[in-house]
């Protein structure tokens with residue numbers, strides 16, 4: 415049974431749900447460019463997964479991608495993985511963007527090149543690795559991991 419509700423918070427982190435320690439880190443300070451999506455596990459009313467959508471493009475590749483909104487920090491508590499929560503969060507972010515024609519029609523994200531689980535999830539949703547002159551666009555994350563850029567046009 416699907417026991418999750420996807421909740422959206424526009425411009426400020428939520429204060430009205432209990433957040434699993436596993437996803438707490440993604441609730442950074444309020445920023446008008448950010449929209450939070452949380453998967454709230456309904457019996458316990460605990461947020462067990464989430465992501466942030468930035469109305470701004472990512473750290474690299476804008477010359478190829480154009481204007482985009484960026485998914486950041488998709489994360490699902492290990493006890494709730496493989497139940498479709500990550501997919502539901504991504505679809506909610508896409509739907510939110512689709513409903514706002516003044517915002518970019520493209521979603522971009524960075525994913526570690528070794529993160530097979532996340533790459534599989536994004537690929538299934540139609541995200542593709544972005545290349546410049548046939549070479550995948552990459553960048554090094556703050557914690558020193560090589561990341562590739564994936565993009566979906568809505």
Ligand SMILES: CC(C)(COP(=O)(O)OP(=O)(O)OC[C@H]1O[C@@H](n2cnc3c(N)ncnc32)[C@H](O)[C@@H]1OP(=O)(O)O)[C@@H](O)C(=O)NCCC(=O)NCCS
Pocket residue numbers: 487488489490491494495496497498499500501502524525526529530531532534535536538
């Ligand atoms: C990546 C992550 C968000 C996936 O969340 P999830 O809720 O488990 O994903 P879903 O249940 O929606 O999975 C959808 C599909 O993605 C793929 N997938 C998800 N996890 C996978 C795994 N561990 N191994 C292989 N494929 C995986 C599968 O194709 C899966 O479909 P299936 O379960 O029918 O086989 C989760 O594993 C996670 O939080 N990982 C740690 C943080 C992280 O890496 N975040 C991504 C940052 S870019």
